[in-house]
Amino acid sequence: MEVLECINTKRSGRAYTDELISQETLHNLIELGTKASNGSGLESWGFVIMQDKAEIDSLSERTKQYLADNLEKYPYFHQYESWLTNPKFHVFNHANTVLVIYGNTESHWHVYDCSLAAGNIMLAAHSMGIGTCWIGFAEPILNTKEFKKKHGVPEEYELVSTLSMGYMKVALPSPKRKKPIIFNK
Numbered sequence: 710m711e712v713l714e715c716i717n718t719k720r721s722g723r724a725y726t727d728e729l730i731s732q733e734t735l736h737n738l739i740e741l742g743t744k745a746s747n748g749s750g751l752e753s754w755g756f757v758i759m760q761d762k763a764e765i766d767s768l769s770e771r772t773k774q775y776l777a778d779n780l781e782k783y784p785y786f787h788q789y790e791s792w793l794t795n796p797k798f799h800v801f802n803h804a805n806t807v808l809v810i811y812g813n814t815e816s817h818w819h820v821y822d823c824s825l826a827a828g829n830i831m832l833a834a835h836s837m838g839i840g841t842c843w844i845g846f847a848e849p850i851l852n853t854k855e856f857k858k859k860h861g862v863p864e865e866y867e868l869v870s871t872l873s874m875g876y877m878k879v880a881l882p883s884p885k886r887k888k889p890i891i892f893n894k
């Protein structure tokens with residue numbers, strides 16, 4: 710897929726087939742992620758690949774429960790209260806692959822680095838027919854000491870991006886956006 714077409718047609722994909730993304734493809738996508746620009750050349754990113762469906766399902770339930778019980782701490786999630794209490798809602802869109810990107814806080818630039826890596830990965834995945842969706846809901850649970858320890862993430866790394874991933878069930882229409890604000894015109 711040509712790069713401008715890729716940028717112009719990429720959407721958040723939330724409906725996936727059951728086909729599992731191979732480790733080879735995931736490693737390829739991660740490497741493409743690390744081609745992103747990064748502050749002071751420090752490459753502050755680190756990755757966790759999750760493909761254990763039972764773990765992903767259980768993390769979805771824990772996230773919903775935790776957020777529903779602690780909504781006062783997360784004003785930006787208030788609008789989603791009914792989702793969090795809906796038994797049908799799955800935080801990771803029923804994906805069988807979730808990729809988590811952590812940034813090394815020793816670099817001032819880690820949030821930018823990891824966000825750019827996530828952007829690369831989402832676009833590269835789109836060009837391969839793989840849908841991705843950034844899952845902001847996952848932040849509180851996947852950034853805990855307990856989760857990081859289980860997956861070998863050093864303490865100085867903090868979560869920046871979580872992506873649910875899978876081969877797209879159906880193609881989505883291109884994104885629609887408001888006219889950009891250009892302040893000096």
Ligand SMILES: Cc1cc2nc3c(=O)[nH]c(=O)nc-3n(C[C@H](O)[C@H](O)[C@H](O)COP(=O)(O)O)c2cc1C
Nearest residue numbers: 719720721722723800842843844845846847884885
């Ligand atoms: C920082 C960030 C957090 C997001 N969190 C979620 C999320 O938790 N769940 C979800 O379904 N989509 C999430 N999204 C996807 C947005 O809802 C989506 O990008 C937006 O509605 C525009 O749609 P599009 O990506 O299909 O063009 C998130 C996107 C970003 C960049």
